[in-house]
Amino acid sequence: MADEVILMSYWPSMFGMRTVIALEEKGVKYEYREEEDVINNKSPLLLKMNPIHKKILVLIHNGKPVSESIIQIQYIDEVWSDKNPFLPTDPYQRSQALFWADFIEKKLFLCGRNTWATKGEELEAAKKELIEILKTLQSELGDKLYFGGDTFGFVDIVLIGFYSWFPAYQKFGNFSIETECSKRMTWGKRCMQRDSVAKVLPDSEKVFGYVLQLKKVYGIE
C-alpha cells in the first residue's frame, strides 16, 4: 500500500516551510492542505489530529499525526532514510545539529516578530538581538557551504524558512541584515538554488503583504 502523507499548514509559516522542504528533499508524494484560518476557524481534521496544541502544523502519515516541525523533520528523515539524510549518523554531530536547531527555535521567531510588532526601545533591542543571533549562526556556518558541511541538511532546513521573512524584518525594522551578515545571505541564496527550497519559499513581497495585514489585525501602527 502506498504511503498516504498529508501536511496541514499555512503558507506564511516558516515552520511549515521546513516540513514541506523535508518532504520535497526526500521525494515523498504528499498532499498539502492549506488551513485558511488558523485562528478563528480551525478545521475539524486539525482539531482531531492535534488535540493537545490545536494548531498547525500537522503531518499525517497513514492516518497518524506528527506535530512540531523539528520533530517532523526527524521523523521524515528516519522513515525515508534511503535518500538525502538530514542528520549525520555520528552521535556528537547529531547533538550539535540538534543544538543549533534548538537555538534557532528558541531565538529567531520571537526576535523576528519584534522587528515588525514593536517600536522604540523594544524595536532597537530586537534589531540588535537579531543581528547577534545571525552573527552567531554565521560564525557557526564559517566557511562551510551548509551548516552540516557540503550537503544541505537538518540545520539548513530548520533555518531556511526565515529567509523569506528577512526582507520584511528589514523593511519594518529599517535595518540591513545583508550589511552585517553577508555570509549568511550567501548561504540563503545558495539554498534558494535547490529545487526543494525555491519551490516552497514564498515570494518576499507576499510575506511583506501578509505582515502588513497582521499589523492591521493586531492594531500595530
Add this chain to the structure above:
Amino acid sequence: MADEVILMSYWPSMFGMRTVIALEEKGVKYEYREEEDVINNKSPLLLKMNPIHKKILVLIHNGKPVSESIIQIQYIDEVWSDKNPFLPTDPYQRSQALFWADFIEKKLFLCGRNTWATKGEELEAAKKELIEILKTLQSELGDKLYFGGDTFGFVDIVLIGFYSWFPAYQKFGNFSIETECSKRMTWGKRCMQRDSVAKVLPDSEKVFGYVLQLKKVYGIE
C-alpha cells in the same frame, strides 16, 4: 581509553536531574561538578564549554560539550546504546516521545515557576494551567506503568525532575496536585523506586528552602 564524562550542573535544576538520571541509567561513570553560582560567578570552564548560552547544564564527553538536557539525553542514549534504551526504535513512537518531551519543556517550567513567583489572578491562572498540563500528561500515561509502556524511558526522564518541585509548587500555590492527578503521583512514586531516580532527586524540603531563598533574592513576598 576510558571515557571522560563531566556534567556541570546545579542541584535544584530539574533539567540537570534529567541528565544525571540518564547517565545513572546507562551505568556511565561521570564526574559531577556543581556550579555554585550560576548567575553571578560562572566558572571559566562553563563559559568555555557553553559560549553560546553561557549557562548550565553542560555535558562534556572526552572534552567535547553537549548542551540542552533533552539533547543530552538523546546523545547519552545513542552513545551508550547497549543498555536501557530510552527512545523506542520505531520512528512513529520516537516522534511521539519527542512530542511529549517538547510539551513538558514548553509548558511546565514557566507554569510551575508562576506558582511561587506570582500572586492574585496570575497565580490562579498558573495553578489552573498546571493542573491542566498534569491532567493532559495523566491522560497520555493512561494505564501504562511508564510513559513509554512497561519500562522507564525518555519521557519519564524528561518529566521526573519536576516531581521534586511539586511539593513546593503546592505549598506556595496553596493547592493539591495529588487530589487532581492521583495517577500522575503514583507514577512519580513508581519512578522514585528506581535507584537512578531516588539517588538523584533532591529532598522536597531542600527544594522548598531553595524556593524560599529565590523569593527573597527576587523580592517576591
